[in-house]
Amino acid sequence: MVAPPDNDVLWAHALRFQHNGSPALCGVSVGVRQGEILAVTGPRGSGKTTLLQCLAGLVPVQRGEVWFNSTPVHTMGSLRRERLRRDRFGWIDPVPLLVPELNVWENAALPLLLRGTGRRRAKTAALEWLERLDIGGCAHKRPDELVSAERQRLTVARALAACPTVLFADEPTATLHRSDGAQVLRTLTAAARSHGITVVLATLHPDVAALADRTVSLLDGRRVTTLQLPPVPETEGRAACSLSA
Numbered sequence: 001m002v003a004p005p006d007n008d009v010l011w012a013h014a015l016r017f018q019h020n021g022s023p024a025l026c027g028v029s030v031g032v033r034q035g036e037i038l039a040v041t042g043p044r045g046s047g048k049t050t051l052l053q054c055l056a057g058l059v060p061v062q063r064g065e066v067w068f069n070s071t072p073v074h075t076m077g078s079l080r081r082e083r084l085r086r087d088r089f090g091w092i093d094p095v096p097l098l099v100p101e102l103n104v105w106e107n108a109a110l111p112l113l114l115r116g117t118g119r120r121r122a123k124t125a126a127l128e129w130l131e132r133l134d135i136g137g138c139a140h141k142r143p144d145e146l147v148s149a150e151r152q153r154l155t156v157a158r159a160l161a162a163c164p165t166v167l168f169a170d171e172p173t174a175t176l177h178r179s180d181g182a183q184v185l186r187t188l189t190a191a192a193r194s195h196g197i198t199v200v201l202a203t204l205h206p207d208v209a210a211l212a213d214r215t216v217s218l219l220d221g222r223r224v225t226t227l228q229l230p231p232v233p234e235t236e237g238r239a240a241c242s243l244s245a
């Protein structure tokens with residue numbers, strides 16, 4: 001076992017993962033520093049979601065290592081990974097996954113309630129984040145009364161209300177219009193920076209990745225280095241190319 005660097009809150013080494021025999025990650029190593037916003041980019045099927053799932057302990061690591069601070073995640077059983085996710089991690093899916101029987105503030109407060117936070121404190125935190133995301137007026141509605149942009153704002157509020165150590169956001173604005181998506185991303189990144197929340201953000205889009213402190217690119221389950229070359233006329237060639245690292 002290799003010791004992770006001290007200043008990384010998350011650290012993965014030589015991760016390999018297959019979905020039903022089909023390779024999704026082929027030896028990926030990555031470190032995420034405390035308070036950093038790290039973008040994971042790459043085309044469809046390049047392994048972004050699988051990498052986030054391994055880092056977040058959502059799936060058991062098949063080969064390689066994942067460390068959260070000085071704790072090995074790759075040796076944890078499902079119950080310990082579940083507790084780690086509940087107490088320290090947040091997750092935002094591309095499509096909102098909400099509990100239809102609970103109202104909006106109860107959905108936003110759910111991670112805090114599951115952690116054992118009192119109902120009044122959890123409600124206060126949930127309402128504060130719903131306000132910041134401009135859906136405070138929907139607090140007593142049910143999720144099916146919201147339009148899709150409001151539902152996605154709710155999942156962002158739910159993730160931030162619990163003030164996780166690490167927030168994993170998998171294409172968090174994929175279902176939103178451009179202007180809506182930009183506003184939600186601004187709120188998310190500003191909140192992360194002001195609260196010292198580390199963010200791992202999977203995205204297909206360079207303009208979303210540009211909001212991050214650093215970008216890691218994947219191609220066919222491997223890390224690649226993207227070289228930005230100076231712009232040249234169309235006829236002379238491409239402005240950027242990727243090299244296997």
Ligand SMILES: Nc1ncnc2c1ncn2[C@@H]1O[C@H](COP(=O)(O)OP(=O)(O)OP(=O)(O)O)[C@@H](O)[C@H]1O
Nearest residue numbers: 019020022023024043044045046047048049050051
């Ligand atoms: N549940 C699954 N069963 C089988 N194969 C899967 C499963 N999930 C992902 N894969 C495959 O694993 C590879 C990596 O998928 P992954 O979803 O991690 O990539 P991605 O970069 O997040 O793609 P996208 O941008 O489309 O979400 C792809 O070839 C994909 O088809």
